[in-house]
Amino acid sequence: MANPKIVHVxxxxxxxxxxxxxxxxxxxxxxxxxxxxxxVGYPCAIQSAKEKLENTLYQMQNSECIVVSFxxxxxxxxxxxxxxxxVVMLKDKENQIELSVFTEAVPVxxxxxxQLQEFTPSDYPLxxxxxxxxxxxxxxxxxxxxxxxxxxxxxxxxLVSHARLSHALKTIALLxxxxxISKINY
Numbered sequence: 001m002a003n004p005k006i007v008h009v010x011x012x013x014x015x016x017x018x019x020x021x022x023x024x025x026x027x028x029x030x031x032x033x034x035x036x037x038x039x040v041g042y043p044c045a046i047q048s049a050k051e052k053l054e055n056t057l058y059q060m061q062n063s064e065c066i067v068v069s070f071x072x073x074x075x076x077x078x079x080x081x082x083x084x085x086x087v088v089m090l091k092d093k094e095n096q097i098e099l100s101v102f103t104e105a106v107p108v109x110x111x112x113x114x115q116l117q118e119f120t121p122s123d124y125p126l127x128x129x130x131x132x133x134x135x136x137x138x139x140x141x142x143x144x145x146x147x148x149x150x151x152x153x154x155x156x157x158x159l160v161s162h163a164r165l166s167h168a169l170k171t172i173a174l175l176x177x178x179x180x181i182s183k184i185n186y
Contacts, residue, residue: 009162010068013169017177022066029056029069036130038074038116042087044129045073046100049089057093066092068172070165074108074135082108084135088168090176097179103168106161108135 007026014022029052039045052069060067072086083105090099112135120132 005162006070006165009166010169013166013173016170017173019173019177027056027059029053029059031055033129034126036120036124036126036132038131038134039071040073040130041075042073045071045075045087046089049087049100053089053091057091063093066090066176068169073130074113075105077105080110082110082113084108086165086168088165088172090172092176095180095183097176097183099172099175099179101168101172101175103164106164 004026007024011022011024014024031048031051032055033047033051035044035048039048049069049071052071053067056067056069057065068088068090070086070088072084074082074084076082084107085105086103088101088103090097092098116131116133116135120127124132126132
């Protein structure tokens with residue numbers, strides 16, 4: 001999680017769970033697999049988050065580190081009912097703890113999804129994993145061939161909001177704390 005806003009929310013979540021002395025840093029973890037910019041579906045999102053965890057652990061070469069990864073995505077829950085959400089994964093190699101949680105899902109309008117699908121070419125090589133433009137870029141300019149104009153804004157329906165992310169990170173921090181306590185008690 002290289003985004004400073006996400007690192008800040010993560011720090012707050014772990015402090016609230018009683019981990020006030022943790023040192024946190026954000027890393028831009030790459031994936032081994034090439035994914036579409038807008039990941040679609042649980043399997044690809046989970047694979048992406050896992051690869052980010054493993055690549056970060058490999059880069060750091062420190063078994064005492066706790067690594068948290070984040071991957072936002074969209075998914076079709078039922079026919080023509082699309083939602084935006086994120087998976088958050090934690091791995092503590094030393095204590096053999098792996099956890100995953102998901103943010104609250106927020107509906108994606110069929111109009112927004114249609115725009116993203118329209119811009120993604122039928123022969124797009126990464127179509128197996130998603131769409132060629134992200135949901136946050138939904139108001140892009142169709143007149144520019146093969147390019148999205150990125151709009152830097154954050155709303156409840158375009159990006160994982162601070163509140164939803166905070167709730168998921170607090171949940172994973174508390175789950176982690178409970179796992180550590182149960183390991184100590186056994």
